[in-house]
Amino acid sequence: MVYRPYIRRVRSCSLGFILLCAMVIGTLPTVTIPPAAAGDDNSEAGTDSIVELILHGLESTKSETIQRLLPRPLPNTYSRAELREFERRIRNLSLFDHVAVTVLHQTVTVEVREKHTLVPILSFTSGSSLSDVSATGGLAEYNLGGTGTQLGGQFSYSQRGPNVDLWISQHSYQPDRWAKEVKGSYNVNGIRFADSTTAWTRNRIGGELELKGPFAYGSALRYEIVAKFYREVAQDQTGARPPDGYYVGLIPEVTWDRYHWHDLVPWGYRIALELRPGYFLGANQERHEVRLRYLQGIPLAPTTVFMINAVAEAVNQSRNPNHSLLIGSIAGVRGLSDNLYRNRAQAYTNLELRHAIQLAPRWALQGVLFSDVGGFQSFTEDGALRDWQAAVNVGAGVRVVPTFLANTLFRVDLAYLIEPRADTLLQFGITQYF
Numbered sequence: 001m002v003y004r005p006y007i008r009r010v011r012s013c014s015l016g017f018i019l020l021c022a023m024v025i026g027t028l029p030t031v032t033i034p035p036a037a038a039g040d041d042n043s044e045a046g047t048d049s050i051v052e053l054i055l056h057g058l059e060s061t062k063s064e065t066i067q068r069l070l071p072r073p074l075p076n077t078y079s080r081a082e083l084r085e086f087e088r089r090i091r092n093l094s095l096f097d098h099v100a101v102t103v104l105h106q107t108v109t110v111e112v113r114e115k116h117t118l119v120p121i122l123s124f125t126s127g128s129s130l131s132d133v134s135a136t137g138g139l140a141e142y143n144l145g146g147t148g149t150q151l152g153g154q155f156s157y158s159q160r161g162p163n164v165d166l167w168i169s170q171h172s173y174q175p176d177r178w179a180k181e182v183k184g185s186y187n188v189n190g191i192r193f194a195d196s197t198t199a200w201t202r203n204r205i206g207g208e209l210e211l212k213g214p215f216a217y218g219s220a221l222r223y224e225i226v227a228k229f230y231r232e233v234a235q236d237q238t239g240a241r242p243p244d245g246y247y248v249g250l251i252p253e254v255t256w257d258r259y260h261w262h263d264l265v266p267w268g269y270r271i272a273l274e275l276r277p278g279y280f281l282g283a284n285q286e287r288h289e290v291r292l293r294y295l296q297g298i299p300l301a302p303t304t305v306f307m308i309n310a311v312a313e314a315v316n317q318s319r320n321p322n323h324s325l326l327i328g329s330i331a332g333v334r335g336l337s338d339n340l341y342r343n344r345a346q347a348y349t350n351l352e353l354r355h356a357i358q359l360a361p362r363w364a365l366q367g368v369l370f371s372d373v374g375g376f377q378s379f380t381e382d383g384a385l386r387d388w389q390a391a392v393n394v395g396a397g398v399r400v401v402p403t404f405l406a407n408t409l410f411r412v413d414l415a416y417l418i419e420p421r422a423d424t425l426l427q428f429g430i431t432q433y434f
Contacts, residue, residue: 062146160190198239198381206230249278266297314345319383335417335425348374
């Protein structure tokens with residue numbers, strides 16, 4: 001018996017979207033992806049008594065990394081739903097571009113094909129001026145010591161300043177382990193405002209310690225908590241100057257995770273609620289934040305998927321624009337300036353229709369049509385609130401996907417910004433936009 005995740009097909013959508021999908025799918029050849037159907041309607045029923053686990057295809061990954069994803073140590077009895085979840089967790093490690101779990105004669109056999117996991121980090125986003133471009137370079141290892149642990153570092157020029165980020169992160173799919181993540185960062189950001197000459201440079205240096213709870217079988221609920229600290233200093237100000245100080249915060253997050261990762265056709269959904277209570281010492285200001293995120297992949301055909309990424313977030317009004325949200329091309333609406341709007345509240349949705357073509361074994365070409373839609377309420381330089389504004393774009397892109405590389409592809413997006421003003425954006429990256 002082969003356990004495969006089940007992809008539900010969309011049964012209804014608007015006539016216009018059906019015609020658009022038909023045109024895109026009809027004009028491009030298809031790439032063969034392993035079937036997603038899992039068998040008959042009773043495939044979730046029953047249990048299997050398992051005494052042995054056999055692993056094929058592991059190269060750098062330790063066998064213990066896979067074994068510890070099982071709901072209980074061997075020998076044991078597992079439901080078929082648990083074995084399906086076992087396969088999903090292996091796939092969601094993002095270390096393999098082929099995963100198959102089979103059961104025969106009290107033996108579970110796992111076949112995988114490993115990716116290369118030491119990969120570069122590169123991106124470039126055009127801006128309204130040379131000072132407003134954004135570029136990032138770095139290196140990440142996604143399978144440190146064969147354990148699925150990530151170790152990475154990057155340097156970027158963004159928001160008119162240099163930024164350095166370092167991190168190490170354990171994967172969070174073990175059912176009986178608290179996973180840990182440590183981050184450190186140094187950021188220099190040029191703070192500007194629409195329709196104002198007031199500006200300053202904000203320097204932050206700090207770090208995070210994140211604990212991710214054991215991901216128990218039988219529930220899609222995940223939870224984690226983050227302790228965050230940074231020192232903030234404002235320099236080179238023109239006009240009003242915000243206060244300096246130290247931020248401390250304790251951030252709980254809960255996630256409902258039914259998402260199935262795939263290089264070309266992800267499916268399922270994930271929703272996360274993040275609360276960020278905190279305090280800015282020195283200035284005696286409360287710094288609170290709330291964020292709701294939703295991600296879903298809706299397969300339309302074996303190589304075609306409609307992707308939805310939605311984010312809604314807000315901060316308390318401390319009348320300090322250094323405590324604000326940022327919407328722009330890096331995350332939000334492609335084509336919108338990344339350091340012009342400092343927001344109290346914002347929401348945006350990214351929609352992408354992706355279709356892939358097989359170029360060669362472990363290589364695919366993916367065409368994308370997209371639209372980003374958002375709304376935001378920004379601060380003035382003295383912390384007052386502006387009226388809500390809308391942001392809308394349309395665009396198209398192409399990705400070259402080498403499925404033998406972990407979390408890496410070659411992306412080019414061209415976006416035309418419609419609101420709040422007409423503008424164009426050219427963006428390069430080596431990951432999906434979301």
